[in-house]
Amino acid sequence: MTTPAAAQRPFLSVNNLSVAFPTEDGLVRAVDGVSFSVEKGQTLAVVGESGSGKSVTAQAIMGLINRKSAKITGEIWLDDQELVRLPASDVQALRGDQMAMIFQDPMSSLHPFYRIGDQIIEAVQVHRNVSKKQARRETIDMLRRVGIPAVERRVDDYPHQLSGGMRQRVMIAMALINSPSLLIADEPTTALDVTVQAQIMELIASIQDEFKITVILITHDLGVVADVADEVAVMYGGRVVERAPTSVLYLKPEMPYTLGLLSSIPRMDKEMDRLDPIPGNPPSPINLPAGCVFQPRCFYWSQVPDDLCKTTRPELLSTGPDHLVRCHLAPDVRREITAKVLSELAGVPS
Amino acid sequence: MILLLFLLTVAVFLLFSILPGDPARLTCGKSCTPDIIEANRHRLGLDKPPLEQYEAFIGGIFFGREFSEDSPQPVICNAPCLGYSYNRHAQVLGLIVNAFPVTFWLATGAFILWITTGISLGILAALTHGRWPDRLVMTLSLIGYSLPAFFIGLVLMFFVIIKWRWLPFPSYVSPFDNLGQFLQTMLLPWIVLAVLYTAFYMRLTRNQVLETFGEDYVRTARAKGLPERTVVVKHALRAGLAPIVTAAGLDLAGLLGGAIISENIFSLPGLGSLSLNAVTDSDLPLLAGITLCTATFIIVANLVVDLLYAVIDPRVRLGS
Numbered sequence A: 001m002t003t004p005a006a007a008q009r010p011f012l013s014v015n016n017l018s019v020a021f022p023t024e025d026g027l028v029r030a031v032d033g034v035s036f037s038v039e040k041g042q043t044l045a046v047v048g049e050s051g052s053g054k055s056v057t058a059q060a061i062m063g064l065i066n067r068k069s070a071k072i073t074g075e076i077w078l079d080d081q082e083l084v085r086l087p088a089s090d091v092q093a094l095r096g097d098q099m100a101m102i103f104q105d106p107m108s109s110l111h112p113f114y115r116i117g118d119q120i121i122e123a124v125q126v127h128r129n130v131s132k133k134q135a136r137r138e139t140i141d142m143l144r145r146v147g148i149p150a151v152e153r154r155v156d157d158y159p160h161q162l163s164g165g166m167r168q169r170v171m172i173a174m175a176l177i178n179s180p181s182l183l184i185a186d187e188p189t190t191a192l193d194v195t196v197q198a199q200i201m202e203l204i205a206s207i208q209d210e211f212k213i214t215v216i217l218i219t220h221d222l223g224v225v226a227d228v229a230d231e232v233a234v235m236y237g238g239r240v241v242e243r244a245p246t247s248v249l250y251l252k253p254e255m256p257y258t259l260g261l262l263s264s265i266p267r268m269d270k271e272m273d274r275l276d277p278i279p280g281n282p283p284s285p286i287n288l289p290a291g292c293v294f295q296p297r298c299f300y301w302s303q304v305p306d307d308l309c310k311t312t313r314p315e316l317l318s319t320g321p322d323h324l325v326r327c328h329l330a331p332d333v334r335r336e337i338t339a340k341v342l343s344e345l346a347g348v349p350s
Numbered sequence B: 001m002i003l004l005l006f007l008l009t010v011a012v013f014l015l016f017s018i019l020p021g022d023p024a025r026l027t028c029g030k031s032c033t034p035d036i037i038e039a040n041r042h043r044l045g046l047d048k049p050p051l052e053q054y055e056a057f058i059g060g061i062f063f064g065r066e067f068s069e070d071s072p073q074p075v076i077c078n079a080p081c082l083g084y085s086y087n088r089h090a091q092v093l094g095l096i097v098n099a100f101p102v103t104f105w106l107a108t109g110a111f112i113l114w115i116t117t118g119i120s121l122g123i124l125a126a127l128t129h130g131r132w133p134d135r136l137v138m139t140l141s142l143i144g145y146s147l148p149a150f151f152i153g154l155v156l157m158f159f160v161i162i163k164w165r166w167l168p169f170p171s172y173v174s175p176f177d178n179l180g181q182f183l184q185t186m187l188l189p190w191i192v193l194a195v196l197y198t199a200f201y202m203r204l205t206r207n208q209v210l211e212t213f214g215e216d217y218v219r220t221a222r223a224k225g226l227p228e229r230t231v232v233v234k235h236a237l238r239a240g241l242a243p244i245v246t247a248a249g250l251d252l253a254g255l256l257g258g259a260i261i262s263e264n265i266f267s268l269p270g271l272g273s274l275s276l277n278a279v280t281d282s283d284l285p286l287l288a289g290i291t292l293c294t295a296t297f298i299i300v301a302n303l304v305v306d307l308l309y310a311v312i313d314p315r316v317r318l319g320s
């Protein structure tokens, strides 16, 4: 099991992970050969449109995908354990302890029948042999740290008595209660009001600072990751199409899909009356195109000779330090396109 | 609640006064002369204006009233008086009180039977979703649905009692007098009454539980690292079974329809038989009394279900 590189292996590394769901309509390849890694204490943002496989990737890491109903292949190394082949009971022991997750919709993620305090206490007691009193004390402390006001009273509230933002804070407290070393936040602000979104993102950033934990932040909005992420992985059609340190990804993206995402970020500093969403729809994970999965929506495929984009899957290849791109275009052509698009973005609106 | 009960009495009263057919005529059979009908009409109080009739009806419930039978001695009907059956020469309340225990035991036994088998098989089906136990339970449910209760009743009656003589011919006794005979008598009626409901509850439970398995909070429970048992029992089942409490309470209250068939096949002297007989010989006062009682029972059951549900689901309790 141990490879020679074990000593230098990053804290979390996902190698060639694939998740496929057999369904009546055919095999759904939700995640197809995804690889990335995160160093301890760093934040990786996973960005992509709806259906690109972000949540499935996250849930595969957490062991939340039913192994009986899905085919999972590849490797997930957390510290020095490989999770895909680890017995389910061992993964269960890590879940909520070593690794924790918060979800998109705080409205439905808490059990409506139980008090919020009790739901967190349950998480403490399943992993640590502490008294209920002690667990409750820790719960109250943690709820206070995530910014719940009047904690002594709130701790015995039911979820429906709290606002969406407060519920997401409760979810965050629940995730942090056993001091995990990995926190996965799956679109933690999507379901919230804009002002609350900013507060929750701030909270996650400050937690990351304070607890020095490794964070995977999943979002479909490239705009929110600039301040928090060290590295960004862009996903499309179940695979990673570009991976780069955050500043590189913003300043020198190379994959046409990433350019499209960047063009669709609303910018406060520029007076843009109109966003440029990428035309077309993401591919169906049952019928992926034979060539580049982005080809049907790409403006540039005709610049690649021999219809290569329609016939052959591009590989994820290095194009600079820590910078990987999955695209058939020649590197200098890609950079030219990027320069042009970015200057248009920065320029006067049409 | 009180208002609802009041409206109920009005509705029952109206229903039975606008019903086609002249009650005064119906009570005297074939050899009716206009004189007898007129006398009957007077006896029943039908010659009075409707409001007065209603007052007498309500007054009877609270204070009792008197009816004049053929004999000069009036019949005294103490409160709560639900009326007087001229066909049976007996007070409606007394008839109902006599028949009630039979139906009560029939309903309770069938209820326990269908709740335990329906819910446990439904859970089993949900836990083995898509595999053979699930398929088996769903097939059973379909069969239970499609067999008419009277057919099951007659088949059971024929084989178990008449042909194979496994059980004696049913003859109702109170469970406090002879528990053995009570159980032998009630077993088949329970089954007949429970089959349809069991079929329904297997399906309902399975679908409810399957639905909660997909809920976000069940995923959260897993994400906490809870053992699968706890996830299923404490998080998924608790939420999935809550709506079944509602359904079960209301079904228990509305059992009379099913009881009619079961009681008639096995000649049990319960409310079901009583109402069927009341219908066949147009005993309107008795029918009105039974209707009023059952409807009251349903309203009370509704209230109990609401209270129970509030205990289970805090969202209802705090009303926000």
Ligand SMILES: Nc1ncnc2c1ncn2[C@@H]1O[C@H](COP(=O)(O)OP(=O)(O)OP(=O)(O)O)[C@@H](O)[C@H]1O
Residues within 6 Å of the ligand: A021, A023, A028, A029, A030, A048, A049, A050, A051, A052, A053, A054, A055, A056, A057, A220, A285
């Ligand atoms: N249990 C499942 N069975 C079949 N298909 C599934 C299952 N779970 C996910 N999928 C499919 O896998 C694909 C990827 O889903 P995923 O939830 O990972 O997308 P996402 O990137 O998180 O999108 P979003 O931004 O909408 O959350 C989707 O097409 C989805 O329909």
Ligand code: SF4
Residues within 6 Å of the ligand: A255, A256, A257, A292, A293, A294, A295, A296, A298, A299, A300, A301, A304, A309, A314, A326, A327, A328, A329
């Ligand atoms: S590989 Fe071809 S189709 Fe795919 S992004 Fe690059 S240029 Fe576009």
Ligand SMILES: [Mg+2]
Residues within 6 Å of the ligand: A054, A055, A056, A186, A187
């Ligand atoms: Mg998602």
